Amino acid sequence: MADSSRETVLNGIRTALRRGPVSESVRRELDGRLADHPASVVPSIARGGRDALVARFIAQAEASAATVARVAPDGVAAAVADLVRRHNLPARVAVAADPRLDDLDADGVLTVDRRGTPAPDDLVGVSHAVAGIAETGTLMMASGPASPSTLNMLPDTHIVVVRATDVAGGLEDAWDRLRALSTDGLPRTVHFITGPSRTGDIEQTLQLGAHGPRRLHVILVDDGPDALGQ
Amino acid sequence: MHVTSRRFKDNVRGAVNDANLRQSLATMKTGFRVKRGLAVAALPEFEALREAGKAIKTHTLEHLDHYLEHFEARVLERGGHVHWAPDAETARRAVLDICRTHGAKTVTKGKSMVAEEIELNAFLEGHGIRPVETDLGEYIIQLRHELPSHIIAPAIHVRKSQVASTFRESHPQFPADRPLEEPRELLDEARTVLREHFLGADVGITGANFLVAETGSSVIVTNEGNGDLTQLLPRVHIVVTSIEKVVPTLEDTGTLLRLLARSATGQIMSSYTTVSTGPRRPDDPDGPDHFHVVLLDNGRSRLLGGEFQDVLRCIRCAACINHCPVYGAVGGHAYGSVYPGPIGSVLTPGLASLEESASLPNASTLCGRCEEVCPMKIPLPRMLRHWREQEFARHLTPARTRWGLRAWAFAARRPWLYRLGTGLAGRLLSRLGRGRGRLARLPLAGGWTQVRDLPVPPPGGTFMARYKRGETR
Structure with a gap:
């Protein structure tokens, strides 16, 4: 039954296109396109030098209603603590099991309740992004042991650390990083996050905080001007 | 696909006399249209992206069988399953079988027009499974027992006072005198109620904006985050989608993403673009254990290779709907099809039958705005004329x-x-x-x-x- 459904659909397509299965030469051409995955039109906002890209990333992220704090490499814990204070958030946080986020509770301000997936009532989550995308002010999060996908979605407040050297230009750079990251297919869930969750479903009035986080705070780590591979 | 377009003229009479609807539709003109205009003007490459997007889709449609097979192979490699569905009944059965295999009682759903097309909710309910819509707009209309009236803003026809009375009726667990005047209060209540459903569901169903042949991934674009909680928390993720959603590569997806959000809501990028590939990996801390893709044809393949092939380029942004003077006057329900507006008037006769829906290609002034704003440059007015010609040739004209x-x-x-x-x-x-x-x-x-x-x-x-x-x- 399943097989016959498959053949029905595929044969329907071929009949409509007035041909049989694609020929060997066409197949090679199509598989070549898949293997080369050529880029198409890349907008100018996706290109630029390091400083321009970081500046654009910040501007676009802020335009999407995220906040951005730029800190030195050793300033992450203090920046999280500062966010918690300024936004009156609980000092108990759920933190992704990423070694780069190991010392958040070192100075005693924060209590790390959990490493890994959040509990449904965790209000603050902290994760580390794979990359930032300057074109759109987007954070790219890839699921894996160090980055639970539910942490991006369940807590009311999501704090994301991203390195300045990981700020890419456009989506094309993001896809490349993703391919470099994965040996065995893509990670199960790749989130491209641009601002907090929102809805306009009631009279087209924009409301932040629909089902995902109400607030998104980005901590941009200035990890040296020379490290960027652009 | 259930079509009630024969009643179009009566529906229109009701719609133009509906004061609530008039107000809702007026908001659309200042909302979506203005925002799209600003977003498009801010991107000098928009026109070039339209051409590129059109070329990608045209190329894919011409080799659709190959890319679908490639997509299927990648899904299987990653440990997922693909269910081919020539028609709505096969698709519904596939979903039901998966639900039964996993003993599902409650199913959360992200927004999916294909699920609307195959009337999945009614079918699941009829077989003892409770579907819960989680997109705010879809949730509202599910409670009101209505159909979506817009493909990206399904509850655009509902005023907030109507949402409030619906919530008071449907959520007896909250104090009767709670304030529900502001959109914020309504949203917070829906968020609280739906959180429980997200956490308790056995199966999560989403649609797909794109399927990536290169990687076997499904891509959804959302603002609320409901599609993510829908697919991440239950043990099973089912993607209910249709064959023309496949594109070759991630780069191709990127080109279409640049067009989609700008054309739909005027955003540069929606809050969440989620690329899902197979079930969770052994060392993943979360995500679904099972991943299924239901690939619906339901009349689409028939449109290939002919005068209506171009309509399959549609990426469901709703720009044509937002700019249509007819839709702006009568709203979505009048069309009597889950796909309203210009795109629906071309698609519905193709997927259902011209006999049932001949009113729709005539519900247009052929002003051409839809084609002007379509990111995929679909020649909608020309296709509306093709349907009118067929209507006349097949003696369906009154x-x-x-x-x-x-x-x-x-x-x-x-x-x-x-x-x-x-x-x-x-x-x-x-x-x-x-x-x-x-x-x-x-x-x-x-x-x-x-x-x-x-x-x-x-x-x-x-x-x-x-x-x-x-x-x-």
């Missing part, structure tokens, strides 16, 4: 219209008769409307004069007569 067209054709092929007729009619009309310049009533033209006056020609004969006399420049 007898009165056919008779009228035949009478007109008879005269038009005899210039002397045409001139005589128009001259007489013009003189008669200008005499009847003398002094006022318009007629409020005219026998045999009630359809026109019921809602507007008929302007009468000025005295002095037809344009051709005056032209001959040298009265025109």
